[in-house]
Amino acid sequence: MPTSLTRRGFVIAVPLLLGGCVSAGRSATAPKAKREIPQYYRDMYAAIDDEPFPIPAPDLTKIDPKYYRQEVAYNGPETPGSVVVDTPNRFLYLLLGEGRAMRYGVGVGKAGLEFEGTGVIQYKREWPRWTPTQDMIAREPERYGPLAQGMEPGPTNPLGARALYLFKNGVDTLYRIHGTNEDWSIGRSISSGCIRMLNQDVMDLYRRVRPGSRVIVLQQDTPLAA
Template identity: 65%
Template sequence: MMAGCTTTARPTHTTKPVIPAEYIAMYGAIEGEPFPIGPADLSRVEPRFWRREVGYPTHEPTGTIVVDTQARYLYLVGENGRAMRYGIGVGKAGLEFEGNAVVQYKRQWPRWTPTQDMIAREPERYGPLASGMEPGVMNPLGPRALYLFKDGQDTLYRIHGTTEDWTIGKAVSSGCIRLLNQDIVDLYRRVPNGTRVVVLQGPHVPSAAPQA
């Protein structure tokens, strides 16, 4: 059963940043999809959470996904101490996943089904959705999802998209890791099935890579 990754908080309003043209293009509408992917509203996302390549020295091998939940970043480890960094929204306290996992499989425009725990906590909200929700713009998983397994078992946690741009950088979901839709589409293209995922809780400082 798919994990539910819905929002339980409300947006806050901040001063709108000046958005460079390169980011307007990066986060523009995506064409050629079975359902619309509109442009991200970057005015509701802190600039530090916009996608960019950064220095990231680490012992983790190239191709590893590292999720730093406290900093609200997801890193895709690259070569030569570099990584692609994405801003994320994370799970509320007590609902987060921690540890190592693998991307067992990926899905474009996935179905979504609330977990039994979600239905038990909020039966009126999630009970009517117990049989699942079809793909589309209203689906909480968005246009892409990566399914995390540990020791061969489904963790029920996903890395997925969201149209709720204001939730990036916040702890609002039912435990999953959410990215802007443009970012999950970008990440989806870069990682294969079997990709290692490390989800960190608490303060974290990247460790220096070993010298050759």
Template identity: 55%
Template sequence: MISSPSQGARRLFAVSTLLLGLAGCSVTDEGLRTVEFSGPQSPAMMHYAARASERFPVDAVDTSHIDTQFLKQMVDYRAPYPPGTVVVDPHRRFLYLVQKGSKAIRYGVGVGREGLAFAGTGTVQEKREWPHWTPTPAMIAREPKRYAKWARGMDGGVGNPLGARALYLFKDGKDTRYRIHGTTEPDSIGKAVSSGCIRMMNQDVIDLYGRVPLGAKVVVLWRI
């Protein structure tokens, strides 16, 4: 049976439409052009993306190099602390921000020697964006070639070890020298490191900084 011209045209249109749908293409004056479609970004990819709006650049974090347990996430958390309390577990390398309903936002941290020098309860008495950093006398004595040149301190910026934010822990009105801060070394998260207190990925410390007000309670757990 011979098809009519109109039937042939309809078949040609149908085949063309099918090919376009399979190839993900669009028609232009130049013919068929393949278009690549990217899928939606995961929440982790979006959270750890670059932050161009910051005073200094914050690079995106390649999360494929970081154990997923140390990425920011909401977890079940039963603890005798009210919502808004920051709980630091330096030995398991986690920091929790307690939420309502037995939940907490959990962040992975890296822990330096100074991060193991304090345990107990304090308050966030100071918060700084892109903070000034001065190595402790112990750090200078331990690694003079690395730290002595910064004995008078380093201004905030891309190379500053405290990263994009810092929260300063006080107890009974006195500075404990305990810091929760960003880092220029995201691969150190989840690990014990040679120096520093409690380091977080810059995207995480920026997030925490925005959620935690001055006067917030901080509990640093003892080894259990």
């Protein structure tokens, strides 16, 4: 039956669509059967071939179904168009209004654990360039030094197909919400990066959100800002 998410009485999210996926039982010696993915989600996350670079379909069997994109009920004071990043639970919400939100699963890197509070999406980019931070270059000069002038867009670029850039009081926080081809990282905490989404999801978010939109980033035990 549906589960609900409650954060200090502010957010209640109930999936509009359940994952609908089951795993076959297995004996001690039988190989584990792959989950069958409903056609609805296979269509949602199908490969995309009309972009400047091909975007493969993710392996949805590597991702917990609760992290698939879905519209949910949402009760809170934030205005429609706002984004709420629930870092501990690996969810990102885009408020749609009328008590609804679009919920996406995310992966969290070290940089994604370093910012909390409120900012705005200063700008957004399709197939962005990526430049390692000075700290990254200093820490691993052989790896990141050659990329000091930036990395061209493409399938191997860490920012994926789309990126949203978060500023606070006019200053770049270096916090990014961006795409990834590493489907296994959704729902997990990984070694580096900010907030990563499946490319299909970040493209959906990109179409819906506007520059200047408010972003509230929650860390462990942090209440949502009013």
